[in-house]
Amino acid sequence: MKEILSTQPYIGARDFYPEEMRIRNYIFDAWKRVCVRYGYEEYDFPILEPLEIFAAKTGEEIVKTQLFSFVDQGGRSLAIRPELTPGTVRMIAQKFNQLQKPIKWFMIGNNWRYERPQMGRGREFYQLEANIFGVNEISADFEIFNLVIDLMKEFGANSTMFELKYSDRKLINALLLDTLKLDDELAVQTRRLMDKRKKLTPEAFIEGCEKLGLTSDQADLINKFMFCEFNELSQIIPQEILSENAGYLNLVNLRKMIDDAKINEYCVFDPGIIRGFDYSDGLVYEVFDKNTKNRRSLFGGERFDKLIEIFGNLELVATGFAMGDWTLLEFLKNWNLLPELGSKTEYFVTVWPGEDTKYLEYSLKIGTLLRNAGKNTDTWLQTSSKLDKQLKYADKKGYKFAIIAGEDEISNKKVTIKNLKTAEQTTVEYNEFLKQLA
């Protein structure tokens, strides 16, 4: 007996039937369009990478438990990429000297993580990754902000639906290192705890800080910091530290640019934005859904000026973000922003049922003519189907026009055009029809 195989995809991974594929194309096309509008160039790299590259960047949870990794027939350790940044930086490092700088690049790629699949999140996901390499000034981060906002606006989202919250890792240093005088190790641990702050009660957070060895005064100050307004910073961090702090000065400049460009409605300073990536060393930001029932982070980005050092003695500052397709799609659905995405096929050519091959030949020829005129056209291919069945098919497919050609049409070189929405039909000369198409 033959073994019968499962028709399901691997758990947590998606089949894209034409309906889902239309949505995916809608999202990817918008991503591309906006990035190209900003002059960013598209690139790509293999989904399989040497394992070390992922170990080097984070060295944490992803590599240990979430990576799809294996050894190839030649003994090389490989992994399916769980994110796009390491490979991106690898490519930059590879042609470091040839590449014209600054570099503005984007890509759309599939990533895999071994996680428990759940609603709106699977084991594979796509991301748009966009970065600027080689610009130290805050103007680069400002451009990225504009890009992020325009990406969201391209889908019809507005400032009532999302906001971009930002802070700066160097400002966090002004608090932890310069104000509280923590040593580097304790500062890193404290920062990691701060990254979890929004999931904790104030008490649990304070307790966590004390466990790390902070005083309750220090913990209070950190907690206060994480919820303060920009103009309250000087109440927490002494003015003389602030005014010398690169992160603070960056933010002052960024805020002026945001004002000038009148994009304040989208951008909010939030010192509670920390992010988990150890390589972040400047601006950090996250885009949030403003839906009060589902106020979650959609995606984020940061400065990662020093990541390239894992590939050698290279210097190239970097800033950018990655935006996932699952969360975006959920956002679009929740805000009712997904348009009806109909068939791209406009014409359908029927075949008059009958033994004589002339019916099929006539229809095939019309199909060819329509395509040559640039019209997306599906042609029926069976010679014995009832016209009714064919028209039902066309209707279900959402086609606009059906071409019908029977005995009369063929002998008089005519075609009947049926509008499938209104059911109107007209018979015209074959040549006249072609003229109309041109």
Add this chain to the structure above:
Amino acid sequence: MKEILSTQPYIGARDFYPEEMRIRNYIFDAWKRVCVRYGYEEYDFPILEPLEIFAAKTGEEIVKTQLFSFVDQGGRSLAIRPELTPGTVRMIAQKFNQLQKPIKWFMIGNNWRYERPQMGRGREFYQLEANIFGVNEISADFEIFNLVIDLMKEFGANSTMFELKYSDRKLINALLLDTLKLDDELAVQTRRLMDKRKKLTPEAFIEGCEKLGLTSDQADLINKFMFCEFNELSQIIPQEILSENAGYLNLVNLRKMIDDAKINEYCVFDPGIIRGFDYSDGLVYEVFDKNTKNRRSLFGGERFDKLIEIFGNLELVATGFAMGDWTLLEFLKNWNLLPELGSKTEYFVTVWPGEDTKYLEYSLKIGTLLRNAGKNTDTWLQTSSKLDKQLKYADKKGYKFAIIAGEDEISNKKVTIKNLKTAEQTTVEYNEFLKQLA
């Protein structure tokens, strides 16, 4: 000491820098455009599939030695797909009853095989897969022929550059089973040897046949068959067998359609076309480069009416092909068919060098206005770069226009537009400039 990582991609896999990505996009866009013009719908499925699905289809070389496979954290055996057909059929089987038939689908996907990387062939490759499911008539194969030819023509190829050679597996049965009366097992072994015929000398082929247990007369007849013209078939296979043979009758009909559509210049009957896929059970075809120095098969396709049976007690006839990106790209390069693919970015906004932030702000604003007018625009972001350096960058990038705004322009609300090809430049009112863009 820090370990320094390699910047190379995994051996046999490709990084796509923006120049290579433009070429890839050029190819994929053409593939999509033509398939959509034929009313085919795009779909996709995960690059990781349960291992069994590949074992079931061919059970041969690919699975044993060429598959990238591993066991996941949950103990499931997985493989990175080496081809697109099994996953495609899996999706069809999964929603067998819901899907409107016939089904015309295409996808573009990345495949992986552990092979020795060589010029023009790597361990990963992309394929366009296009199929029709649910049409038994030869009209389906005929439509696929038209699609294949139009795909090649979309790249500028003509009938001096490529040809589509076809035969029919059932016609081969007329020879092996009905004429030579071989048993099924010997017929399969003979067919596999026939598939290698073009790589062998006539003597080696005859010898191979004899090793399988055929007489030298039988071997001669098979050899003669593989090089005969369509109208010589009856000299090899008795007319009474031919005229009852479904494959032969199919071919007669197909050849009439090819004549009617005047695509003879592209299509050649070639009984030497066998193909290695055991599931092929009707028309088989391959597209060949006609370059006399490099007369190789570019890609091929076939009927695979019974493949769906691996997913259960289902019936759905199928025909289609897969076309790879490496071979196509080589073909395009060899025939000099690759166009110059310039930057999609048209405008470049310079920043007048200076301490005052007004220069950057003015330039950023112009960048935004250009983008809002739908122009792809790259903006310089550094405030201290010499204009000369900026213009050199724009020139190397292949941009068309540079916008320059210094002291005069800013105070008089003007912009200077420099044509980077001709070096002409004009200064116009800001508002006038915007009007021109609209």
